[in-house]
Amino acid sequence: MQCYRSETWGYYMASRSSLENPLERVARLASESAVVIFSVSSCCMCHAVKRLFCGMGVNPTIYELDHDPRGMEIERALTRLLGASSAVPVVFIGGKLVGAMDRVMASHINGTLVPLLKEAGAMWL
Amino acid sequence: MAGHTVGGTGLSDSGPSNHHIPYGVLHGINPVTTSFINQEGSAFDFGELEEAIVLQGVKIRNDEASASLYTGRPAATLEMFPSWPMRFQQTVRGSSKSGGESTDSLSSKAETQLEAESPSSKKASSDQQTFDQTHLQPLPGQQQLEMASDNIRTGPSQNQSVAKQPLEKRKGPGSTSERTLDAKTLRRLAQNREAAKKSRLRKKAYVQQLESSRIKLTQLEQELQRARSQGLFLGGGAGAGVDISSGAAIFDMEYARWLEDDHRHMSELRTGLHAHLSDGDLRVIVDGYISHYDEIFQLKGAAAKSDVFHLITGMWTTPAERCFLWMGGFRPSELIKMLIAQLDPLTEQQVVGIYSLQQSSQQAEEALSQGLDQLQQSLIDTIAGGSVSDGMQHMIVALGKLSNLEGFVRQADNLRQQTLHQLRRILTVRQAARCFLVIGEYYGRLRALSSLWSSRPRESLISDDSSCQTTTDLQMVHPTQSHFPNF
Numbered sequence: 161m162q163c164y165r166s167e168t169w170g171y172y173m174a175s176r177s178s179l180e181n182p183l184e185r186v187a188r189l190a191s192e193s194a195v196v197i198f199s200v201s202s203c204c205m206c207h208a209v210k211r212l213f214c215g216m217g218v219n220p221t222i223y224e225l226d227h228d229p230r231g232m233e234i235e236r237a238l239t240r241l242l243g244a245s246s247a248v249p250v251v252f253i254g255g256k257l258v259g260a261m262d263r264v265m266a267s268h269i270n271g272t273l274v275p276l277l278k279e280a281g282a283m284w285l
Numbered sequence: 286m287a288g289h290t291v292g293g294t295g296l297s298d299s300g301p302s303n304h305h306i307p308y309g310v311l312h313g314i315n316p317v318t319t320s321f322i323n324q325e326g327s328a329f330d331f332g333e334l335e336e337a338i339v340l341q342g343v344k345i346r347n348d349e350a351s352a353s354l355y356t357g358r359p360a361a362t363l364e365m366f367p368s369w370p371m372r373f374q375q376t377v378r379g380s381s382k383s384g385g386e387s388t389d390s391l392s393s394k395a396e397t398q399l400e401a402e403s404p405s406s407k408k409a410s411s412d413q414q415t416f417d418q419t420h421l422q423p424l425p426g427q428q429q430l431e432m433a434s435d436n437i438r439t440g441p442s443q444n445q446s447v448a449k450q451p452l453e454k455r456k457g458p459g460s461t462s463e464r465t466l467d468a469k470t471l472r473r474l475a476q477n478r479e480a481a482k483k484s485r486l487r488k489k490a491y492v493q494q495l496e497s498s499r500i501k502l503t504q505l506e507q508e509l510q511r512a513r514s515q516g517l518f519l520g521g522g523a524g525a526g527v528d529i530s531s532g533a534a535i536f537d538m539e540y541a542r543w544l545e546d547d548h549r550h551m552s553e554l555r556t557g558l559h560a561h562l563s564d565g566d567l568r569v570i571v572d573g574y575i576s577h578y579d580e581i582f583q584l585k586g587a588a589a590k591s592d593v594f595h596l597i598t599g600m601w602t603t604p605a606e607r608c609f610l611w612m613g614g615f616r617p618s619e620l621i622k623m624l625i626a627q628l629d630p631l632t633e634q635q636v637v638g639i640y641s642l643q644q645s646s647q648q649a650e651e652a653l654s655q656g657l658d659q660l661q662q663s664l665i666d667t668i669a670g671g672s673v674s675d676g677m678q679h680m681i682v683a684l685g686k687l688s689n690l691e692g693f694v695r696q697a698d699n700l701r702q703q704t705l706h707q708l709r710r711i712l713t714v715r716q717a718a719r720c721f722l723v724i725g726e727y728y729g730r731l732r733a734l735s736s737l738w739s740s741r742p743r744e745s746l747i748s749d750d751s752s753c754q755t756t757t758d759l760q761m762v763h764p765t766q767s768h769f770p771n772f
Binding site (some may be wrong): 202203204207209216246262269271273274 | 641645649652655656692695699700
């Protein structure tokens with residue numbers, strides 16, 4: 161059962177400028193969907209964050225970096241962005257960066273995640 | 286057990302009665318070893334020798350004035366080597382009277398035949414040896430005569446009869462009657478052999494166990510040495526058990542200290558509530574308690590880096606806590622469920638807040654659990670898959686995957702920490718104080734339950750089928766009923 165859509169990279173490669181730097185790419189991709197998750201297909205924590213959103217009835221857009229020809233660059237850029245040891249999973253809601261797993265969890269517990277999702281149109285009551 | 290009958294150490298396995306009426310059945314028998322050996326022919330085997338010794342021992346005991354001391358064993362042990370000439374045996378006996386080592390060697394040889402636990406049999410041997418010395422000495426002359434006649438009679442079994450000679454000296458010449466072996470004797474002797482064999486095997490197993498333990502000990506010492514040299518031991522000799530990592534040992538110490546702090550915080554909360562402190566003062570105490578919990582999560586984070594298994598298997602907690610462990614700690618949604626009943630009265634807004642906190646923690650727990658399941662599955666696939674030649678590569682991949690375990694424990698602790706912080710936000714200061722007091726008491730009781738459980742009387746007459754304490758109590762009231770299928 162898949163609640164998310166995995167985008168194919170080919171479409172984007174063909175139609176977008178390849179001069180775009182990774183971070184710009186990330187920003188662009190993040191703004192195109194309500195909930196965007198950058199993931200690696202073999203990463204179990206990414207699996208956990210996907211399950212979290214699916215369990216809440218949200219359909220996030222997943223980008224598997226290991227399936228992307230320029231995935232490594234994006235990973236490096238994300239690592240720098242987060243200042244963390246691991247690039248994935250990273251969650252964007254409404255085009256804005258939420259963060260890695262710990263930030264996502266914290267925001268869910270303190271009750272800020274759901275309003276954010278509703279605001280981005282990813283969730284309805 | 287001091288005082289073994291001849292060959293009786295074998296009997297120690299077959300029954301306690303053997304020691305006290307060892308050979309009552311053999312009273313009617315005159316165990317003439319020589320004639321027995323005559324009957325059995327020339328082939329020598331230890332089994333027969335044992336039997337002969339048994340019978341000899343019986344005879345001697347029967348003839349003894351002081352029945353309390355069992356005899357013949359040291360002499361019997363000495364007679365283990367019938368190929369030795371009589372004179373040599375006497376000399377050996379004589380020398381072993383004075384020297385300790387020969388006695389030991391002979392006794393130990395006897396042990397291989399006549400089994401039994403080393404210390405007791407050695408003691409018995411030396412007891413008997415001493416006894417023998419006092420008794421054997423007065424009759425050297427008579428003994429020589431008897432032996433000569435016996436030698437002539439027994440022919441090929443000459444050596445055995447020679448061996449038996451010192452034992453025989455006590456019986457008069459007229460007592461060389463035919464000995465009849467009845468079924469009971471045969472059975473008993475067979476039991477002796479079996480018991481002796483069992484004892485030998487037991488001893489061998491024990492020695493092997495000792496050997497392997499010794500090897501393991503040296504290995505552990507080497508590991509310890511290596512770990513020390515790598516500077517993993519902080520604060521010199523944490524005194525950790527050999528099979529606990531240094532990171533785990535350090536964390537256990539820190540956790541113990543944290544528990545003591547917890548008691549202190551709890552008393553502060555209790556007195557603060559009862560003293561009806563102002564909200565401001567109470568807030569300080571409550572925030573102090575939150576920091577106290579922040580501290581343990583920090584410690585756990587460091588411990589997860591050095592020994593994640595120690596955390597995730599709950600070896601740092603008590604058994605009862607460990608039973609209900611979730612990802613290396615308490616399950617936040619369970620804690621909230623427990624608290625809901627205890628936190629009355631709550632405003633409607635607070636109720637909504639608490640319930641949504643419970644729901645979100647449940648969702649987060651579920652997500653983490655599923656992630657961990659996937660990690661486990663992936664690990665299993667890695668370890669199980671691959672050909673023999675790929676072994677090392679698969680191990681490397683598996684190690685990489687295993688390193689993700691730390692991340693899950695960290696996220697779980699993060700969840701726990703966030704839950705406590707959120708509780709603090711939802712509740713008023715007084716409510717929060719009561720809430721944390723309840724939490725502290727709850728885990729205190731869980732820990733106490735572990736201690737009580739481990740110190741409960743084990744040989745209860747209650748069958749193990751009872752699942753809860755109340756049922757057990759009921760059963761105790763009616764002991765005669767069929768609740769106890771074990772009886």
